[in-house]
Amino acid sequence: MRAVAIVGAAETKFGKLEQSYRELAAAAGRAALADAGARPEDIQALFLGSYSPGTFIHQEHVAPLVAAELGLPHVPATRVENACASGGSAFITACLAVAAGLYDVVLVIGAEKMTATSTEETTQILAEAADWERESAIGLTFPGVFALMAHAYFYRYGYTRDILDAVAIKNHQNALANPYAQFHKAITRDDIARSPLVADPLTLYDCSPISDGAAALVLVAADAAHHFAKPPVRVLGFGQASDSLALFERAELTTLPAAREAANRAYRMAGVSPQDIDVAEVHDCFTIAEIIATEDLGFFAPGEGGAAALAGATSRDGQIPINPSGGLKAKGHPVGATGVGQLAELVFQLRGDAGDRQVEGAEVGLAHNIGGSGATCVVTILAKGDGR
C-alpha cells in the first residue's frame, strides 16, 4: 500500500455550541485546509464521520452537504458511520482511498451536533448504537453498559471506585491546558463523592458529556507531503475490528476483544509494540473504559490498568501519557467528531504544537476509538516526520 501522511489538522471547540452541524463541520474543514496550506480545489475526496445526524438534526446525506458548504465542487463525498467510532472508521476509509492511489489529497471530517435534542432524546439516540432489539429497547443504555463493565472489573480484580476517580481527576486536569476542551474545571475526590449517581458505580464525573463539535484532517500520499505547509505526520498503521453489539453475546466484560484485535492489527502494520508508544488518546466515554483500554492496548497487563491509573502512570509525565487532551471525559464527546479529534490531538503532539499540554519528546502516538460498547474498535498509530 502507498504510504499516507497527515499534513493538516484542526478542531472546533467542543461543547454546547451555537453553530449548526454544517457550520461546525465546515469550520473544522476550512481550518484543516488552512493548517495544511491547501486550497479547496486541492481536495479530491471528502470522508465524513458522523453518528446520527438523521435523529439529532433531521439531516442525513451530510457528506455532500458539507462538501457544498466548503466549496468542494463535485468531489466524491462519503459519510461513514460506526457509532462513536465513526470518526476513526472514516479516517481508515480515507487512508485506504489514498493508499489505493485513486486520490492524492483527501479531507476527513468528523462532526456531530448533539445538543439540539432533549437529554431524554439524546440518551435514546445514543442507545441506538447498542443492540436495540435485544438490549437497548428494554432499558440498557450506555451508562448501564459501562457500569456493568466497571462492576465486573472491580469484582474480578478487587478494586473500588478509587481507580475511576484517578481517571476523572487526571483528565479534567489535562483539559485545563486544552483550548478546545468542553470543560476547564479541575475536580477533586470530594467533588466526585458529592456528584449524582448515574448508574452504580458510575457518577456524573465518570461519564463523558453531550457535546457539539467537529474535527478535520488533510491526508496526502506521503511522498507528496513536503508540498504542504506543516511538518507531516505519517500513518504508521491502523486496525479495525468488530464484535457483537449485545453484551449478552460476549464471553467477558473486563476486556474488549475487538480492541485487542484492532490494536494487534495496527501494531503489526506499524511494526511497533506498545512500548514504542509515547502518547495515546483513548476512548474514555466512561472512566472505566480508559482503564480497560490501557490493558487492551498492551500498556498494562490485565488487571493492572487500575493500579497504573492510581499510581499516576498515565499522567502527562507518567510512563505512558493517556489523554493529554482531557479525553472524552473533559475535552468532550461529539460522537462522530471524537475519533478525528483524537488524531488531530496526536498531530499537534507529534508536531510539538500542543502548547501547555505537550508531551515532551513525543514521536509515536496511538489513538483508540470505540463504537458502542466496543462492537467497533479502531486503533491508529502515527509517527512524526514523513519517514524519508
Next chain:
Amino acid sequence: MRAVAIVGAAETKFGKLEQSYRELAAAAGRAALADAGARPEDIQALFLGSYSPGTFIHQEHVAPLVAAELGLPHVPATRVENACASGGSAFITACLAVAAGLYDVVLVIGAEKMTATSTEETTQILAEAADWERESAIGLTFPGVFALMAHAYFYRYGYTRDILDAVAIKNHQNALANPYAQFHKAITRDDIARSPLVADPLTLYDCSPISDGAAALVLVAADAAHHFAKPPVRVLGFGQASDSLALFERAELTTLPAAREAANRAYRMAGVSPQDIDVAEVHDCFTIAEIIATEDLGFFAPGEGGAAALAGATSRDGQIPINPSGGLKAKGHPVGATGVGQLAELVFQLRGDAGDRQVEGAEVGLAHNIGGSGATCVVTILAKGDGR
C-alpha cells in the same frame, strides 16, 4: 490500483417483508457467499450501505450488527451512508479497500427496512436526504423535487407526460420476469391515467415504492477470482461525485451535473464510452429520473431521452436496454440496498444468469445510483470475465 472482480452476487426479494433488518442483510450476505462458493472465514472486511436505520428501526451501528449475525468474527465492518446512493458508495469504498491491497476478499451488503414506520414517518425520513434546513422542513419532499424536474424538462424540451408513461410501462413489464421484484403487475396508459396524482405531473405509477430488502456482493482481487465458484465479473471503472442538496443552489433542473461528472470519471477509468455499454441499471426513483439519467450517461443527447423512451430504445431489445430488472419503479427501492442490487442484477446479466429478463450478449454493464436529488451520484461499469 489493483484490479477488482465480483465473484458472488445475491438479492432478497424486495417488498413489504416479514423479516427484520438484520435478517434481510444476513440473508443477502449468506446467499452471496454461497453464490461465490466462499466461506464466512474467507471474508476480511464488510462494507454495509444503509440510509437511515436509526430512524427506520431505531438501530444505528448496523455494520458490526450484521457482521455478528453472519458469523464474521472481528472483521472490520463499516457502514457507508449517502442517502439512496448508500449502496453504490459502499461498493466503491469496498473496491478501494481491495484496490489498496489491504484485503483480498470483501463482502458488500446494502440493506434497508422501510415498512416498519408509518407512511408519514417514512416520507419525513426520506426528506432528510434533502437539505432539511433550507428545503425539506418547509414541505419540499422528494415527489415534489422530481415533479419540479419533470415540469422543467417538459417546458424546456416540449414533452408531455407520455414519456413518463413509457418508462413506467416498460419497467413494470420488465419486472414481470424478475423473481426479486416487488411488483409483478403489467400496467397500461389507462391504469396510469386513473391513478392518483402525487405531485403534479407525477402520479402513483411515476414513483418508486417503499420497500424492504437487501443485496450483497463478494469482491476479490481480480487475480484471485479464479479460486471462486462462479465466472468473475470485473470492475472496469467507477466514479462518484457530489452536488448541493438544495435545488435552489443548482443552475438547472433538467440534468444532474454530479451524474455527468460521475459518469465521466467512470468511463475514463474503464476506458469505454457510452456506445460500449450493453445494459444499464439506472436510478428511476421517479420516472423522470430515468429519462434524465439516460442523457446524463451519454446514451442520448440532452432533450432526446424522452423521445428515446417513447420509441422503445430503452426496452430490453432496444438500442440500450435500461432497467431490465424493472428498476426502482417496479423492482422496488429499499434505499440502502438499491445500489448494491443494481450491481447484483448486472452480475446476473453479464454471467448470462438473468433468466427471462436476460439481455442477449451483454458483456459490459453500467449502474447509475443517485442519492437524494443527485447530491450524490455513483456510476459503476462492469464487464464479463476477469480480463486475463
